[in-house]
Amino acid sequence: MPKTITEHNLRLLIDSLLKDRFRVVGPRLAGAMALYEPLAKGEELVLDQLPRRSAKEVFFPVCENILSFERTEAGLQVTDVDLSAMSETVLVGVRPCDAAAVPVLDEVFSWDYKDEFFLERRRKTTIIGMACTKSDDACFCSAVGLSPGETKGSDLFLTPLLGGGYGCQVLTDKGQQLLARYPKLFVDTVDARLAPLAGGTGDRLDLKRIKAWLDDNFESPLWNDIAERCAGCGACAFLCPACHCFDINDEGTTELGHRRKHWDACGFGKFTNHASGHNPRDLQNKRYRNRIMHKFKYYDDKFGQTLCTGCGRCIRHCPVGIDIAAILREIESRSQ
């Protein structure tokens, strides 16, 4: 029998988790915008907005310490970060485009050398995804093979019901454990009727054809045409649920400080600049090409996945109006 949960009980679930010492993160109003932030009570959960930034920062923060150092009389001491201190977290109300990006990121952070900063948070987080019943002009999840009801990445998945409340789908053991922990908040409902999901999230693109074109067109006038407008601000990368380029820098003095890993963007002019001054991606068209190639070719070559979930944030917030979905349609139309 399908499980359901009322909105009231969903908020109670958050309160119960907080009482049981879980960290609960979900869409929350931060000034004018919603962001995925730690919730202090169930009431704070925002259910009707796509957060301004994606949920990747729950696993891969904007900036985090990877070690600290101090010069003492005994010499230079380096202190490791205690990853075991990271809290058990429940990430609730995650949009399908954001949840789907998390297993995509697993690939890069877990192949060969394991980035335990990402992976430890991943192990300790249960993701409660939530289907979308509305979309906007920039949404294009269906174009890249996902949908407003996509469950990829979620441990539990909530779908709004006609008349209120949510149908609840268990997808993993983690999801089952969460449900089993609070059995009274979920009820069996025989005649739960799902609300219609959002439409207008883009006609399916042929990503194989797009990749085939990218395989053959490292050199193309298209890159100039696209990048002529690009200001290289990096907003697209920072808002993207799947972009994961980072930099490592020290903060502090030679006596006392931290080493930090923080978001970076391949659109920045100095991203690939050599110490000699030589820069392999010295022009914005080369940098924008790398962005598209990384998402729709290189990541696929390496991990068999696409580094885009169609959340539309890069389109919504690009200051010069670059539309990646339109670029993909253009590439698809050029591919034979």
Next chain:
Amino acid sequence: MCSNSNNIYLPHLATIEAITDETPDVRTFKLVFQDEQVRDSFTFRSGQFAEYSAFGAGEATFCIASSPTRTGYIECCFRAVGRVTEALRALEVGDTVGVRGPYGNSFPIEEFYGKNLVFVAGGIALPPLRTAIWNCLDQRDRFGDITIVYGARTEADLVYKRELADWEERGDVNLVKTVDPGGNGAGWDGKVGFVPNILAEAAPSAVNTIALVCGPPIMIKFTLPVLEKLGFTDEAIYTTLENRMKCGVGKCGRCNVGNVYVCKDGPVFTARQVQAMPQEF
């Protein structure tokens, strides 16, 4: 320091045991790991690189310039041109640096056994070949003829000057050193001319020979056709790519040339592999 940490960004600590100034702005550090266990267990292959840190400034990427045949220490060689390298330069003997690595692939030295070797280097790009040169010289009888063609803009820009003298004195190495026209002082006893031209003049035989080439992009560009003319196949020519890196372990997203990640798939490539890459390096 927890040597059993699973933090891949945590460096080993090493003490600067000796400093050698190669040129006015290029410096060599001889480094000894502080943790005895690391000192005993650290191994690497010629061609691999590491992330070296000056605490408070950050990390920079250089090859390991010493040979794996010389144990108990490693060496790196860098030009002070940025925040981190300037901070490294400010350190003194006895100071501590961080070392993460070794990373990347390496020269397949064992595959070169029984062959002649030609090393071609320009300027500050000698260190990635110097590790392989000493590696081969320390097992000299495994190889045929060894030729080293090394040039820099001026005499002052030649690195490892004392070792050039060593190689010159040895009867079993053919060292051809050169400086660009105008870069020679009164007492210069080497050649005058650009590396590709001097290589053409030296004309080492391509028969059963491997060429290892490291230098600025412009030198590589003009050296490859010379090697080709001498009869070297693209599979017999090895080089290293030196893209900007941060993580060194295939995650941070900046060293790629097309879908090739220099930190993981390189830094050592054959000319055949380099030619298959898009022109983005």
